[in-house]
Amino acid sequence: MKKKGLEYYGDYYYCRKMNDYLREVKFRIGNTWQKDNSIFLRSLQIKDALTSYKWRNNPEVWKHTQNKPDKFITQDMETSWIKGVLKRKNEKRFAICYQGRYIGNIHLSNIHHTRESSAQVHIFIGEPECWGKGIGTTAINLIADYAFKKLKFCILYAAIDRKNAASLKAFEKAKFIYLFDMGNERHLMRVR
Numbered sequence: 001m002k003k004k005g006l007e008y009y010g011d012y013y014y015c016r017k018m019n020d021y022l023r024e025v026k027f028r029i030g031n032t033w034q035k036d037n038s039i040f041l042r043s044l045q046i047k048d049a050l051t052s053y054k055w056r057n058n059p060e061v062w063k064h065t066q067n068k069p070d071k072f073i074t075q076d077m078e079t080s081w082i083k084g085v086l087k088r089k090n091e092k093r094f095a096i097c098y099q100g101r102y103i104g105n106i107h108l109s110n111i112h113h114t115r116e117s118s119a120q121v122h123i124f125i126g127e128p129e130c131w132g133k134g135i136g137t138t139a140i141n142l143i144a145d146y147a148f149k150k151l152k153f154c155i156l157y158a159a160i161d162r163k164n165a166a167s168l169k170a171f172e173k174a175k176f177i178y179l180f181d182m183g184n185e186r187h188l189m190r191v192r
């Protein structure tokens with residue numbers, strides 16, 4: 001299946017030509033300057049723990065999130081955590097990749113298969129130097145496309161700390177609309 005700037009490969013979407021979202025990035029391979037703006041989601045893998053355990057130990061990443069690690073997370077702890085979550089039937093976990101590099105996680109939780117199937121979206125980008133480049137917005141759009149078009153879901157929602165300006169803006173740019181505030185959290189929703 002091919003769509004404008006978006007190709008579907010088995011279990012994940014591959015996204016190129018994201019000039020709407022990304023600044024043009026140049027990087028050097030050998031002696032030639034190449035351009036690569038690609039962002040894609042792929043299934044999360046157990047070996048991703050070797051990278052993501054480092055992100056767990058950066059408090060800056062978890063500043064505005066509910067699940068803050070309260071101790072040092074080792075590779076083994078992260079590996080057994082990923083093994084556990086990949087077995088959950090009501091979740092779908094993806095790695096966010098940018099320029100071929102694994103940089104964060106995005107997932108659907110609380111998947112309810114009813115007539116109006118729904119799920120909650122969660123995201124983090126573990127590499128702070130990748131923030132503010134439009135990657136979060138693109139990743140949310142990609143998982144929404146997967147949920148609405150492949151899984152035929154009707155509703156996606158998110159609960160975000162009201163102080164998390166970057167996350168609120170990324171979800172709003174990805175067409176999530178304001179529902180209500182409860183305590184410190186803002187609830188947003190996108191329908192198919």
Ligand SMILES: CC(C)(COP(=O)(O)OP(=O)(O)OC[C@H]1O[C@@H](n2cnc3c(N)ncnc32)[C@H](O)[C@@H]1OP(=O)(O)O)[C@@H](O)C(=O)NCCC(=O)NCCS
Pocket residue numbers: 060061062064065123124125126130131132133134135136137138159160161164165166167169170
């Ligand atoms: C939240 C997060 C996923 C957003 O991803 P991202 O790639 O940085 O988001 P985007 O670049 O697509 O969009 C962020 C927008 O917020 C803006 N923004 C960033 N920091 C901001 C701030 N402190 N105040 C206001 N706006 C801010 C950016 O300028 C951008 O808007 P623009 O495109 O109009 O310039 C990422 O920052 C992250 O992983 N943060 C740490 C973990 C986290 O908070 N996860 C979310 C839990 S709900």
